[in-house]
Amino acid sequence: GAVVSQHPSWVICKSGTSVKIECRSLDFQATTMFWYRQFPKQSLMLMATSNEGSKATYEQGVEKDKFLINHASLTLSTLTVTSAHPEDSSFYICSAREPSGTDGELFFGEGSRLTVL
Amino acid sequence: AQSVTQLDSQVPVFEEAPVELRCNYSSSVSVYLFWYVQYPNQGLQLLLKYLSGSTLVKGINGFEAEFNKSQTSFHLRKPSVHISDTAEYFCAAGIKAAGNKLTFGGGTRVLVKP
Secondary structure, rough: OEEEEEOEEEEOOOOOOOOEEEEEEEEOOEEEEEEEEOOOOOOEEEEEEOOOOOEEEEOOOOOOEEEEEEEEOEEEEOOOOOOOHHOOOOOEEEOOOOOOOOOOEEEEEEOOOEOOO | OOEEEOOOOEEEEEEEOOEEEEEEOOOOOOOOEEEEOOOOOOOOEEEEEEEEOOOOOHHHHHHHHEEEEEOEEEEEEEEEHHHHEEEEEEEEEEEEHHOOOEEEEEOOEEEEEO
């Protein structure tokens, strides 16, 4: 199947700093990628839809100025957590759909665990 | 809006015993249904999917699920579990007309005991 990779897999930062997480589709082009957030022992919550060459679409309640998403190429989307605080600590997962694949079927990255001290 | 409910947050099961994870969805339109597995500190891996056609779907690692439209359910089953099946399992639904947006259930943690 298609491969989606995230980097870094884990990151620890000080409160007030910004952190960038990358999501890459390794063997296919993804015009759309999705960013999810997962708190411990909870389900995935969609944060935003990343569209190549245009602005991301954020879900209700997600601060777009806090979570900056850039989808500059067909294989890369980045999520930047700006001025991170301890409550931003979470597991962030990206996903993408292979163009030739089925609607709704997504391939997920390995996830990035962010810990803000 | 659609929702996905996984009725059991945790399921302990002995090795080589069968397991069933329950999933119900609410949608008035056609949906795609998926089961994903998540191992600790990892992303999600697709186990199986229902798109259309046969209501019994077979996936990887010996898992299967049955789509029941009248009961709006998509329960996951495995006849004999292994220790390595210990993981978190997520049911997800996507509306066919809505492209790639998935709604996830709350997850079911399966703990396989020796």
